[in-house]
Amino acid sequence: MPYDPSAFPPFAVTVDLVVLTVRRHALCALAVRRGEAPFQGRWALPGGFVRADEDLAQAAARELAEETGLHAHDPSAPAQDNGAHLEQLATYGDPERDPRMRVVSVAHLALAPDLPAPRAGGDASNARWAPVEELLQQGGYGRDGEPLAPLAFDHAQILADGVERARSKIEYSSLATAFCTPEFTVGELRRVYEAVWGVALDPRNFHRKVTGTPGFLVPTGGTTTRQGGRPAQLFRAGGATLLNPPMLRPEV
Amino acid sequence: MPYDPSAFPPFAVTVDLVVLTVRRHALCALAVRRGEAPFQGRWALPGGFVRADEDLAQAAARELAEETGLHAHDPSAPAQDNGAHLEQLATYGDPERDPRMRVVSVAHLALAPDLPAPRAGGDASNARWAPVEELLQQGGYGRDGEPLAPLAFDHAQILADGVERARSKIEYSSLATAFCTPEFTVGELRRVYEAVWGVALDPRNFHRKVTGTPGFLVPTGGTTTRQGGRPAQLFRAGGATLLNPPMLRPEV
DNA sequence: GTGTTTATCGTCAGGCAGACGACTATGATC
């Protein structure tokens, strides 16, 4: 196979982002409204072209900052700086996935704490946090009466893959803390698990499990009442990234 | 961001393959010798350009067939047809990873039973199964006296990622059976785990675990002596793909 | 036959998870 620059077809390479957060006890994803054809007016995942001198992770971090103002922190640095967790998800390259040209999209998954309203080039009506079930559901009407159209391109598949990755990864890693503010209570962390998995967890067993796992949580000393009951201890994320034994997701 | 075909730089897109198998109690990967610059004469992972009308998975399956004669079976079809397991691994797109041009490589992971000698365009000296430690180790000399040079491009990183994926995935899935022939014994499956993890496992506890996990193994009725001791029962892979509870990898 | 090798079954103790009772500390309501 000698080197022949004309022997390979040119591709466009993009990054698409599955940005997840927990809002009002529901797992939500960032969606932006498309301004041009194809799929004009439809909701899609944020994303854009990779630049000529840019690594894939850099491109994803740039798009994330443009869409949300979040900066991704280096996964190798365990420090909690309120930045988002960002990791590569998967790559989608069906020849027909974009009718304009051959596009290969490297999807990334970002997990962020609950944020104020998103911005998309300053136009708030063109970006929103939507519950993932609503984005993945086809037909019918959303909570605001808007008709539910499927996401543009193959973005429903990408979103589903991202949600599945998040659901399984919080089982055996401390990644659920990426959905929390730098300081959080055990109850807030439990509500993250409940929202992502869509199940109810026993507060007592959950408390025993997370406080008993070395390196998962570090008490800061402070206490806070955010929900109206007894004040809760505040924690930061510990250095541990892999949980052994893992959190167990209840059956079905 | 209006559509402008000149607004994005062209990329070459390739698939690279991490093909793993277990040979003589060691985890081995398929390596091919590069015939041209850059990295001429160095060992590399097999791979090639994605064609204009090809999906990424199709391209990976085609490359796998060209290099090994294996055909990948559809992951959605649980039938064991002696084909290899093939799944997407990750995508590597550093601007400097190929000195010739901007190349984005979508790496795939293939798991195969022990195979006869590989072929690479009919030239056996340009393809081989090598223990992964040997390929990842830098400097020194291999078992055949050949000097150990690092793999070409960023293939050492890709191989390391593929090995780590395989090591973790056999914990919670039935993927270890992809390293076995269609019919296998519990002992052969155990030796797969031992080779991939590099540890020794208790035969009695392993037997209890795998035969007690519903859907993991299906007895075929036959028995065979392949190692010189008492004849062992033969099994096929069951329909289960996720193991719950998982196999536990011993510490360190 | 005796020893070696591999496969398979059983037993036992320790650890962890699910179910759930009890107590504590706050705000809301009367």
Add this chain to the structure above:
DNA sequence: GATCATAGTCGTCTGCCTGACGATAAACAC
């Protein structure tokens, strides 16, 4: 201020799974 609702935290108990390891079974080598 007493009472109630809410949320957090500590314990107990039981069942299951795992790791350690003894014992038996069935082949081959000599």
